[in-house]
Amino acid sequence: MKYCFGVDIGGTTVKMGLFQIDGVLLEKWEIPSHTENEGAAILPDVAASIEELCEKKKIAKDQIEGVGIGVPAPVTEVGIVQNTANLGWGYKEVKKEMEELTGLKVRLGNDANVAALGEMWLGAGKGEKNIVMVTLGTGVGGGVILEGHPLVGTNGAGGEIGHICVNETETETCGCGKKGCLEQYASATGIARLAALRLEKDAKSSLLRSQEHVDAKAVFDALKAQDEIAEEIVEEFGKYLGHALANIAVVVDPAVIVIGGGVSKAGEILLDYIVKNYRANAFFANQDVQFKLAELGNDAGICGAAKLILD
Amino acid sequence: MKYCFGVDIGGTTVKMGLFQIDGVLLEKWEIPSHTENEGAAILPDVAASIEELCEKKKIAKDQIEGVGIGVPAPVTEVGIVQNTANLGWGYKEVKKEMEELTGLKVRLGNDANVAALGEMWLGAGKGEKNIVMVTLGTGVGGGVILEGHPLVGTNGAGGEIGHICVNETETETCGCGKKGCLEQYASATGIARLAALRLEKDAKSSLLRSQEHVDAKAVFDALKAQDEIAEEIVEEFGKYLGHALANIAVVVDPAVIVIGGGVSKAGEILLDYIVKNYRANAFFANQDVQFKLAELGNDAGICGAAKLILD
Numbered sequence: 159m160k161y162c163f164g165v166d167i168g169g170t171t172v173k174m175g176l177f178q179i180d181g182v183l184l185e186k187w188e189i190p191s192h193t194e195n196e197g198a199a200i201l202p203d204v205a206a207s208i209e210e211l212c213e214k215k216k217i218a219k220d221q222i223e224g225v226g227i228g229v230p231a232p233v234t235e236v237g238i239v240q241n242t243a244n245l246g247w248g249y250k251e252v253k254k255e256m257e258e259l260t261g262l263k264v265r266l267g268n269d270a271n272v273a274a275l276g277e278m279w280l281g282a283g284k285g286e287k288n289i290v291m292v293t294l295g296t297g298v299g300g301g302v303i304l305e306g307h308p309l310v311g312t313n314g315a316g317g318e319i320g321h322i323c324v325n326e327t328e329t330e331t332c333g334c335g336k337k338g339c340l341e342q343y344a345s346a347t348g349i350a351r352l353a354a355l356r357l358e359k360d361a362k363s364s365l366l367r368s369q370e371h372v373d374a375k376a377v378f379d380a381l382k383a384q385d386e387i388a389e390e391i392v393e394e395f396g397k398y399l400g401h402a403l404a405n406i407a408v409v410v411d412p413a414v415i416v417i418g419g420g421v422s423k424a425g426e427i428l429l430d431y432i433v434k435n436y437r438a439n440a441f442f443a444n445q446d447v448q449f450k451l452a453e454l455g456n457d458a459g460i461c462g463a464a465k466l467i468l469d
Numbered sequence: 470m471k472y473c474f475g476v477d478i479g480g481t482t483v484k485m486g487l488f489q490i491d492g493v494l495l496e497k498w499e500i501p502s503h504t505e506n507e508g509a510a511i512l513p514d515v516a517a518s519i520e521e522l523c524e525k526k527k528i529a530k531d532q533i534e535g536v537g538i539g540v541p542a543p544v545t546e547v548g549i550v551q552n553t554a555n556l557g558w559g560y561k562e563v564k565k566e567m568e569e570l571t572g573l574k575v576r577l578g579n580d581a582n583v584a585a586l587g588e589m590w591l592g593a594g595k596g597e598k599n600i601v602m603v604t605l606g607t608g609v610g611g612g613v614i615l616e617g618h619p620l621v622g623t624n625g626a627g628g629e630i631g632h633i634c635v636n637e638t639e640t641e642t643c644g645c646g647k648k649g650c651l652e653q654y655a656s657a658t659g660i661a662r663l664a665a666l667r668l669e670k671d672a673k674s675s676l677l678r679s680q681e682h683v684d685a686k687a688v689f690d691a692l693k694a695q696d697e698i699a700e701e702i703v704e705e706f707g708k709y710l711g712h713a714l715a716n717i718a719v720v721v722d723p724a725v726i727v728i729g730g731g732v733s734k735a736g737e738i739l740l741d742y743i744v745k746n747y748r749a750n751a752f753f754a755n756q757d758v759q760f761k762l763a764e765l766g767n768d769a770g771i772c773g774a775a776k777l778i779l780d
Contacts, residue, residue: 288623311722312599315754322716405633411622443626
């Protein structure tokens with residue numbers, strides 16, 4: 159059997175996994191991300207951790223296909239990162255440095271694209287090769303997989319679907335500087351914002367009014383208790399997200415749309431509101447897209463990173 | 470030197486081209502499309518025409534890399550067409566039939582994707598590998614090329630950007646059954662519709678009022694003569710198209726957006742209105758996209774079809 163490593167570098171921890179090339183995850187672990195000193199220690203720490211595990215498992219170098227790495231930044235085709243918000247890195251030739259440190263083949267990908275690839279390989283998109291993954295977390299991330307490969311794009315910015323403009327009349331500004339981005343309505347933060355706006359609008363009674371801090375989870379909990387205000391908020395969320403996904407589908411024609419991230423913990427009820435609005439807006443050729451909740455949770459990154467090396 | 474054929478099958482004529490594999494177009498010609506009798510004669514006619522040209526040019530079969538074909542329908546990966554609006558074909562195994570008729574390798578593509586591939590290979594997108602092409606004709610067609618290959622999608626419906634919804638308040642219905650599709654504003658028909666609506670709105674004077682039939686060309690001619698009503702109409706057109714292209718760019722991250730089709734004959738002034746609205750809506754990573762007018766005109770189809778065979 160041959161092996162490969164999947165590495166998911168985040169601002170706090172580096173998640174790592176050892177896989178058989180047939181997709182069996184043999185071992186997973188984490189190490190801290192040392193982002194101080196421009197993140198100089200991150201790659202050497204990862205390389206040392208891989209070395210250590212190989213010794214422990216008695217795996218020889220020639221049994222390893224390589225190391226796939228997901229990073230929270232745009233990545234060029236040749237494995238270079240220009241800048242990162244969370245790791246301390248400026249311009250960094252990640253692929254080249256990591257190949258020198260490990261003596262192994264290295265492939266690099268953007269974390270959102272890599273998570274989508276992971277869901278395609280071992281999760282909600284298993285068996286498919288055209289998928290769109292939307293990650294509803296603090297922000298809205300996205301990854302598009304076409305013919306089994308991530309859509310990277312010219313600037314490594316492919317699949318940045320959180321910044322599709324879905325409301326031209328928005329007056330508040332998104333973190334990106336534009337107004338009306340999907341992220342302003344469909345992220346956890348966005349849902350909390352919609353909730354605050356709705357609760358301010360009038361005095362209609364709601365379970366949410368007893369909460370000190372109305373976050374996305376509170377909204378979905380209230381929805382499950384048939385709260386009408388919560389339903390209005392989720393309907394609005396679903397309208398923007400469903401509509402945006404219909405517009406994405408008409409461009410990339412996916413087989414499956416996977417919904418992940420913290421907000422997706424609300425479960426199947428979340429899909430109901432997205433799918434209804436999707437179907438109402440989708441082009442006829444895209445009506446049959448399947449919607450699924452993400453299945454791999456925090457492992458999506460290591461799984462997708464490992465898959466990078468097998469393509 | 471090796472050769473290949475590019476074939477662009479339309480409802481009235483089949484355009485054909487003989488290319489050197491380095492991209493030199495040696496000869497182009499047309500034959501009629503015999504769509505009667507479920508289009509049974511179309512492929513045999515094409516095969517006979519290829520045969521004839523090879524004899525005339527003294528080209529042997531083993532000098533030919535193959536035949537690429539563009540058809541006005543979604544195409545599956547294995548070269549099957551399910552249905553066509555204009556050719557008379559129902560389910561048809563086009564690739565297989567054509568390979569049997571010619572003894573040559575055959576590749577099939579959707580006409581809009583193939584035209585985009587042609588512009589990438591020999592036209593406005595030369596040297597690039599990530600392009601979006603928008604064809605503004607009677608309808609709005611689109612083709613997306615990523616890493617040098619057409620985005621085909623799960624149903625062969627990738628790049629159907631005419632059916633992105635750009636206006637949720639639209640009351641008129643698009644040909645596809647939805648409301649507010651880009652095609653309702655950015656096609657030649659759409660521009661004529663915007664013009665009629667604007668002229669009805671009030672009695673403000675305009676060069677357009679002296680015209681019996683206000684079509685897209687009349688609008689752009691009046692714009693060039695500084696007509697204010699024409700400017701309002703084109704501004705509205707640019708707003709919808711620029712916004713839609715910004716949303717497409719954030720998903721596919723192209724290097725170049727190519728504008729083609731009959732409406733693009735209006736020239737550079739058309740780009741001004743599109744680009745201005747694009748820049749106002751585009752995500753920062755996509756601000757530097759280049760906009761270009763299509764360069765190949767009616768030859769885009771045969772060029773792209775020929776390129777299909779060389780990949």
